[in-house]
Amino acid sequence: MPASPPLLPVTGQPAAERGDAARNRTLLLDAARQLIAERGADSVTTDDIAAAAGVGKGTLFRRFGSRAGLMVVLLDEDEKAQQAAFLFGPPPLGPGAPALDRLVAYGRNRLRFVHLHHELLSHANRDPRVRFNAPARVHHRHVYVLLRDADTTGDLDAQATALLALLDADYIHHQLTDAGRTLDDLGDAWESVARKLCGQ
Amino acid sequence: MPASPPLLPVTGQPAAERGDAARNRTLLLDAARQLIAERGADSVTTDDIAAAAGVGKGTLFRRFGSRAGLMVVLLDEDEKAQQAAFLFGPPPLGPGAPALDRLVAYGRNRLRFVHLHHELLSHANRDPRVRFNAPARVHHRHVYVLLRDADTTGDLDAQATALLALLDADYIHHQLTDAGRTLDDLGDAWESVARKLCGQ
Structure with a gap:
């Protein structure tokens, strides 16, 4: 499996925030992947995913929209x-x-x-x-x-x-x-x- | 191919009307079948079907709804x-x-x-x-x-x-x-x- 492409620099965004955003993205995707494997996608809500990732639900919606x-x-x-x-x-x-x-x-x-x-x-x-x-x-x-x-x-x-x-x-x-x-x-x-x- | 089931008698409906209805039904289905075979279903409208069957468009909608x-x-x-x-x-x-x-x-x-x-x-x-x-x-x-x-x-x-x-x-x-x-x-x-x- 190839490595993920490097994140593009976002003008005017501090490096710390970019790092947080990338980390939250990975945390949310990994949490969703694991919950779906455990229970099936139909039983996994955004509340479940945010809680398992240890981030707020607002973060999930900011990163992925829905x-x-x-x-x-x-x-x-x-x-x-x-x-x-x-x-x-x-x-x-x-x-x-x-x-x-x-x-x-x-x-x-x-x-x-x-x-x-x-x-x-x-x-x-x-x-x-x-x-x-x-x-x-x-x-x-x-x-x-x-x-x-x-x-x-x-x-x-x-x-x-x-x-x-x-x-x-x-x-x-x-x-x-x-x-x-x-x-x-x-x-x-x-x-x-x-x-x-x-x-x- | 087995014969079509007999039409059930409809109380209060004159025999002539039942016969017309059954004939129109067959005319419309046969016309639709032939037009679809000729041009593909996407190109066949209710106007085309009614015209080819030689019946009014209202008859098509009375028989089939849509x-x-x-x-x-x-x-x-x-x-x-x-x-x-x-x-x-x-x-x-x-x-x-x-x-x-x-x-x-x-x-x-x-x-x-x-x-x-x-x-x-x-x-x-x-x-x-x-x-x-x-x-x-x-x-x-x-x-x-x-x-x-x-x-x-x-x-x-x-x-x-x-x-x-x-x-x-x-x-x-x-x-x-x-x-x-x-x-x-x-x-x-x-x-x-x-x-x-x-x-x-």
């Missing part, structure tokens, strides 16, 4: 970190492992990510322009390249689309909530279809 | 007709052909259906409860049974979900509109993935 604003930043940061992990990180998720192993690791990793960020990803899915553009295209491309590198036969574009349906936010939520499946079950299903498409 | 109301009835009728065709109709779509041939025919048939009804299906997709319940479950079950009958190995539930992603209304629209694909291209892609999953 709960939704904070969630968008959180998803964006985590999405970038995950992309860095599967594009540049250690194997089996990153380069260095056989393509099929990477594909299996990607699916299991992405399942947890999508589950954690279900609320925002589900909302983004409502807009077809978002669904078929960045960052969705990054994931389609990644799966396509791994299928190709695994010497998969047939229409790789269609197979990547088909596979990625198993990582859809609403599908995963439905399987976990209404169909009694676990993330491990869904990871096994991903692996089963991935191995089959790769001819193993 | 353009959206007519579209819902049209989708529901066509969905029932299509389900009857793949469950009970002649092969290769209906019973009597090998399971893989039926699966290929189903995909190509459904692609045209989804394209024709893109507007309403896309709207229905926005609601995850609709996406994973009837009539979507009928299609998942149909694909599942055909995969099973074709002696497909592995997780059939996940494979049916993955395959059906290729028939998603927004995906098809995106492929036709932004990616320069044709319905035949998408039918070939469906066939390629279906044959692969069935081990052929």
